[in-house]
Amino acid sequence: MSSRPGLDRARLRSALQAIVGPDGVLTEPDELLVYESDGLTIFRATADAVAFPRSTAEVAACVRLANVEGLPFVARGAGTGLAGGCLPSEGGLVIALTRMARILEVDYANQIAVVEPGLVNLHLSQALGPRGFYYAPDPSSQLACTIGGNVANNSGGPHTLKYGVTTNHVLGLEVVLPDGEVVWLGGKVRDPQGYDLVGLFVGSEGTFGIVTKVVVRIVRRPPAVRTLLAVFDQLDQASQTVAAITARGLTPAAIEMIDQLTIQAVEDAFGAGYPRDAAAALLIELDGLDVGLDEEAAHVVAACRESGAREVRLARNESERQLLWKGRKHAFGAYGRIAPAYMVMDGVIPRTRLPEVLRNIERIVTTHALRVGNVFHAGDGNLHPNILYDPRKPGEEERVLAAGAEIMRACVDVGGTISGEHGIGLEKRDFMPWIFSEADLATMAAIKAVFNPTGRCNPGKIFPTRKSCAPGEIAYQPHPLEASGLIQRL
Amino acid sequence: MTATLLRSLAEIVGPAHCLGGADRAPYVVDGRTPCGVVLPGSADEVARVVRAAAAVGVPVVPWGGGSQMSRGTPPRDGALVVGLRRLGRVLEHEPGDLTATAEAGITLDAFQAALGTGGQWLPLDPPAPGTATLGGVLAANAAGPRRQGYGTARDLVIGMRVVAADGQLIRAGGKVVKNVAGYDLVKLYIGSLGTLGIIVDATLKLRPRPEAEGACWATFATLDAAAGAAGVLAGSELGPVALALLDARAADACAPVVGLPAAAAPAVLVAFDGLARTVAWEGEEAARRLRAAGARAVEGLDAGGTARALGAVRETRRLLASPVAIATVGVLPADVGAYLGAAQTTAQAGGFELAAVAHAGHGLVTLVLAPGGAPRPAAATAAVLAAWRDAARARGGHLAVEWAPLGVRAACPVWDPPGPGVDLMRGLKARLDPLGVLNPGRFVGGI
Numbered sequence: 001m002s003s004r005p006g007l008d009r010a011r012l013r014s015a016l017q018a019i020v021g022p023d024g025v026l027t028e029p030d031e032l033l034v035y036e037s038d039g040l041t042i043f044r045a046t047a048d049a050v051a052f053p054r055s056t057a058e059v060a061a062c063v064r065l066a067n068v069e070g071l072p073f074v075a076r077g078a079g080t081g082l083a084g085g086c087l088p089s090e091g092g093l094v095i096a097l098t099r100m101a102r103i104l105e106v107d108y109a110n111q112i113a114v115v116e117p118g119l120v121n122l123h124l125s126q127a128l129g130p131r132g133f134y135y136a137p138d139p140s141s142q143l144a145c146t147i148g149g150n151v152a153n154n155s156g157g158p159h160t161l162k163y164g165v166t167t168n169h170v171l172g173l174e175v176v177l178p179d180g181e182v183v184w185l186g187g188k189v190r191d192p193q194g195y196d197l198v199g200l201f202v203g204s205e206g207t208f209g210i211v212t213k214v215v216v217r218i219v220r221r222p223p224a225v226r227t228l229l230a231v232f233d234q235l236d237q238a239s240q241t242v243a244a245i246t247a248r249g250l251t252p253a254a255i256e257m258i259d260q261l262t263i264q265a266v267e268d269a270f271g272a273g274y275p276r277d278a279a280a281a282l283l284i285e286l287d288g289l290d291v292g293l294d295e296e297a298a299h300v301v302a303a304c305r306e307s308g309a310r311e312v313r314l315a316r317n318e319s320e321r322q323l324l325w326k327g328r329k330h331a332f333g334a335y336g337r338i339a340p341a342y343m344v345m346d347g348v349i350p351r352t353r354l355p356e357v358l359r360n361i362e363r364i365v366t367t368h369a370l371r372v373g374n375v376f377h378a379g380d381g382n383l384h385p386n387i388l389y390d391p392r393k394p395g396e397e398e399r400v401l402a403a404g405a406e407i408m409r410a411c412v413d414v415g416g417t418i419s420g421e422h423g424i425g426l427e428k429r430d431f432m433p434w435i436f437s438e439a440d441l442a443t444m445a446a447i448k449a450v451f452n453p454t455g456r457c458n459p460g461k462i463f464p465t466r467k468s469c470a471p472g473e474i475a476y477q478p479h480p481l482e483a484s485g486l487i488q489r490l
Numbered sequence: 491m492t493a494t495l496l497r498s499l500a501e502i503v504g505p506a507h508c509l510g511g512a513d514r515a516p517y518v519v520d521g522r523t524p525c526g527v528v529l530p531g532s533a534d535e536v537a538r539v540v541r542a543a544a545a546v547g548v549p550v551v552p553w554g555g556g557s558q559m560s561r562g563t564p565p566r567d568g569a570l571v572v573g574l575r576r577l578g579r580v581l582e583h584e585p586g587d588l589t590a591t592a593e594a595g596i597t598l599d600a601f602q603a604a605l606g607t608g609g610q611w612l613p614l615d616p617p618a619p620g621t622a623t624l625g626g627v628l629a630a631n632a633a634g635p636r637r638q639g640y641g642t643a644r645d646l647v648i649g650m651r652v653v654a655a656d657g658q659l660i661r662a663g664g665k666v667v668k669n670v671a672g673y674d675l676v677k678l679y680i681g682s683l684g685t686l687g688i689i690v691d692a693t694l695k696l697r698p699r700p701e702a703e704g705a706c707w708a709t710f711a712t713l714d715a716a717a718g719a720a721g722v723l724a725g726s727e728l729g730p731v732a733l734a735l736l737d738a739r740a741a742d743a744c745a746p747v748v749g750l751p752a753a754a755a756p757a758v759l760v761a762f763d764g765l766a767r768t769v770a771w772e773g774e775e776a777a778r779r780l781r782a783a784g785a786r787a788v789e790g791l792d793a794g795g796t797a798r799a800l801g802a803v804r805e806t807r808r809l810l811a812s813p814v815a816i817a818t819v820g821v822l823p824a825d826v827g828a829y830l831g832a833a834q835t836t837a838q839a840g841g842f843e844l845a846a847v848a849h850a851g852h853g854l855v856t857l858v859l860a861p862g863g864a865p866r867p868a869a870a871t872a873a874v875l876a877a878w879r880d881a882a883r884a885r886g887g888h889l890a891v892e893w894a895p896l897g898v899r900a901a902c903p904v905w906d907p908p909g910p911g912v913d914l915m916r917g918l919k920a921r922l923d924p925l926g927v928l929n930p931g932r933f934v935g936g937i
Contacts, residue, residue: 107822107824108725109721109725109823109824110822110823110824110853111724111725111823132727153670154670154674156668156670160668164641164645165668165670167644167674167677168641168644168645183910183911183914184909184910184911185910185911185914187886188822188886189820189821189822189853189886189887189888190820190852190853190854191631191642191820191852191854191888192820192888192909193888193890193905193906193909193934194908194909194911194912194915194933194934194935194937195678195681195682195686195911195914195915195918195934196644196677196678196680196681197911197914197915198677199644199674199676199677199678199680200673200674200675200677200678202674202677203670203673203674204673204674220725220726220727220729221727222727222729223727243586246585246586246587246588246698247585247586248698249609249698249699249700249701250698251697251698288729288764288768289727289728289729289768289771289772291767291768291771292764292765292767292768292771295765295767296765348666348667348668348669349666350584350587350589350665350666351586351587351588352584352586352587377668380666380667380668381587381666381667381668382668415664415665415666416664416665416666417664417666417669417671418671419669419670419671420666420668420669420670421668421670422670423670424670424671424672428671432671432672435664435671435672436661436671436672437660437661439654439658439659439660440660440661440662440672441672443654443660443675443922444672444673444675446921446922447673447675447678447918447921447922448673449921450914450917450918450921451914462672462673
């Protein structure tokens with residue numbers, strides 16, 4: 001996106017520098033490139049400036065300046081989002097929170113911590129580790145993603161099956177509202193009076209304001225863990241096992257499914273010890289007190305065997321456990337060995353519909369002459385089909401988008417939804433009418449107008465751009481440098 | 491005008507489901523008599539009723555089992571009560587998905603009974619499950635002692651449908667256990683006391699019925715010692731499903747219900763569920779830690795005793811024979827002991843008796859006040875409540891008057907002075923219910 005007409009970039013730069021210091025502003029086109037995309041690189045948009053505030057007051061001042069200048073603005077954490085939610089889709093100001101990354105307070109007696117939004121998710125658990133505590137939500141990107149970004153997207157992760165997603169762990173938020181006012185929603189004490197504004201704010205994808213402090217619950221790390229890998233010759237068997245475990249009254253901490261294509265990619269990349277010929281594997285983790293875990297593990301093994309598992313392995317020590325998890329957590333990276341690019345999908349279905357939907361996904365992708373790898377949170381029905389493709393091949397990206405839309409449709413058709421943890425952002429806004437009526441969307445728009453009456457805070461996200469949308473209708477907008485032939489997408 | 495409204499309502503729901511005259515008596519709250527009571531039989535009928543009332547400017551008061559109707563500021567005189575009790579069906583229960591959808595008017599007990607056939611339950615245990623309805627529990631965000639282990643409605647509801655102020659049917663969330671599509675309206679409607687919409691059905695996450703349940707009942711010489719022991723368990727790896735702290739008076743009232751001899755000594759109730767082997771170990775380990783923390787006596791409870799004990803601490807209104815006020819307070823968990831001590835001093839100084847139960851791990855306290863001897867004037871009751879409120883707020887907490895006679899509530903507001911988010915709350919109310927149709931005036935900040 002080109003610069004806004006009439007914008008005096010030098011003046012904007014110095015005004016921002018007056019707020020955040022001389023080292024906290026980017027306005028040069030080559031600097032801005034880094035901030036034009038998130039983890040879903042298919043969408044790009046260039047900001048007019050990126051500012052790096054160091055305090056709530058500086059965030060508020062940036063927001064007020066944007067209002068005075070009539071600029072749209074959007075908060076950004078680590079940029080690991082997967083729906084384009086933090087993109088400056090109409091230009092304007094990116095407010096990057098990476099310089100606000102402190103743990104302000106840890107209160108073990110009350111099991112809460114107060115942190116800044118730019119804190120990396122894993123850094124919080126690492127800081128709490130010596131006292132035996134941790135922060136439970138664990139997105140796969142937790143090495144990089146920030147707590148503020150987690151709040152915006154209501155992020156999940158493998159262990160949310162047992163422990164809940166971000167919204168179940170946030171008690172209070174200090175936010176800068178889109179008009180620059182600073183307000184606390186909730187706090188350290190439970191059940192504050194009035195509407196649950198914290199619950200409403202979490203997952204609002206940066207459209208209600210900018211989070212500047214977060215009060216989170218911290219919990220004791222379970223003293224014992226058992227990690228199993230169940231190997232299947234048929235995908236359906238693995239799918240059926242998920243319901244079989246549930247039917248036995250067990251609540252594992254995580255049930256992750258890895259399909260054959262993904263197993264082979266992982267083994268090619270770094271060898272997690274998954275059997276290459278397996279149709280699918282389930283990575284199942286139980287945690288809690290040591291006393292009951294072997295009995296629980298025995299129940300899980302029995303459920304896997306009854307569903308046709310050819311082998312169930314139990315990690316014998318922490319290094320074996322870490323290796324099994326490495327295969328799961330680094331699966332996305334491993335796709336890089338077998339395809340130049342992949343598009344991560346995120347949909348949710350009722351757990352009992354896994355077998356038919358996985359077959360359906362395979363059929364859809366094959367119809368579009370593409371390949372798909374599945375690695376996902378099977379325990380709560382949260383699918384992540386990854387469509388592999390080569391962006392250099394003409395027409396392939398369009399086929400990916402068309403297949404992706406059909407997969408989302410397949411999720412909706414069995415009573416599911418279009419996002420379990422990545423958010424709507426830019427990517428899925430035109431799918432919203434598949435699950436919400438006009439009245440539902442009008443209610444959401446009315447709520448947005450309360451927080452964000454000018455619409456200047458993160459415009460263009462969540463809400464559909466047109467009344468209806470056929471699958472695959474999302475338009476790819478080439479980057480200016482790409483259009484001019486200076487760069488190409490790899 | 492009212493007569494016209496009642497005629498049109500009778501056309502919507504049928505005359506048999508439209509109550510007037512003396513039939514309204516059970517629906518009088520705080521001396522406020524509704525203009526009528528209408529009992530719609532479907533979500534669509536609820537929507538049409540709301541539209542009809544809104545069209546003539548008559549506010550509606552949603553009514554489930556009526557168990558929480560004394561909460562909040564009194565309703566308007568002449569409002570229309572919309573009773574949900576005919577919406578009492580379980581619409582879907584898929585055990586393999588661990589989810590179920592039910593209509594708002596089903597009682598908690600009836601819902602649990604239906605789920606039990608699939609070996610599952612909703613781990614939410616608010617007071618009065620025999621009369622409280624699903625919709626009412628969600629609207630009031632009511633919870634019980636098991637919130638320590640399972641959380642509250644906001645952790646369990648994955649979707650709902652509500653009738654909005656303009657009579658449109660709105661879907662919030664969905665039917666799957668993970669969902670970040672659009673704003674999380676479920677959170678907004680939970681605890682909104684019917685001021686933003688009338689919940690007509692809800693979809694919930696379920697749990698398998700645990701194989702075993704057990705608990706420890708520990709008594710202490712002092713409240714401080716009991717609070718300290720509760721703190722030890724709250725921060726432990728044992729993961730109790732319930733952790734209640736009872737002052738001497740509450741413990742004295744609850745012990746006979748549990749099957750233990752009445753004894754006026756502060757107590758801690760800690761409960762576990764799961765595999766039998768694990769529950770047995772947890773019970774022993776908890777008993778050991780309670781003794782180490784100074785317990786004078788620790789009784790292990792079997793499944794039946796555990797259920798009775800959790801039921802007793804849940805039904806706080808039964809703690810004292812003739813209460814004059816019940817307040818719910820939130821403070822930091824570590825402050826519960828000190829707060830209860832101060833509350834006791836205030837009550838005694840005013841010539842009152844206090845019974846208190848806390849969900850110790852979450853810092854939530856229910857205070858039940860009764861006259862120590864001769865009846866006390868409303869102003870004296872209000873003065874105690876006001877002092878309790880000041881003490882809670884001084885610790886960063888909050889107090890709501892959950893129940894008290896109108897005279898007391900006239901002297902001591904039900905809700906705290908509104909906090910920093912009240913402008914947003916009023917903005918939401920104004921946007922979503924611009925005509926003030928839905929339960930107006932009952933909620934925080936005059937909403």
